Amino acid sequence: KITLAIGVLALSLMPALADRPQPTLTSALAGCENTILREPVLVYEYAGSTLVAQIDRTLYVYADGSLKLAEAEADSLGHCLRAQATPREVALLRQALFDAGAMGLCDDQRRVMDVPLNTLTLFNGAQDARAHTFSYWIGDGNYQAVDGLIQQFIVDKFP
Secondary structure, eight states, X not given: OHHHHHHHHHHHHHHHHXXXXXXXXXXXXXXXXXXXXXXXEEEEEEEEEOSSOEEEEXXXXXXXXXXXXXXXXXXSOXXXXXXXXXXXXXXXXXXXXXXXXXXXXXXXXOOOSSOOEEEEEEEOSSTTOOXXXXXXXXXXXXXXXXXXXXXXHHHHHOO
């Protein structure tokens, strides 16, 4: 009887709750001042299996130039490297990726085997940023310019 009564009460309150305006993230953050410029600009992941090994590598790039490259290996604990770029270098990388068409790329439709998957998420670089994510198997064709920029950035910052 108690369960039935609680159910009836909950159902009777539903219309009243539905009419109330729901808070949104935008309205909740409208008064926030962005005093710490450490928004993520991109997250790049290269993960999967090959015939030889399991691969898991992730690059994080932040607007203030903070960089982190994490690698996990099947036969060890893995490691994490930190580096620093300038905010200008990060802005140039972001713009180069935009110019290479990264915001318009979609997931790679090819079917492949024994190749790790590349996944790139680009953020607007602002406090309330939208993002665009796509995945690809091999850095060729439409993905060649974007993949080349990411790989060169890793080589330059984590020699």
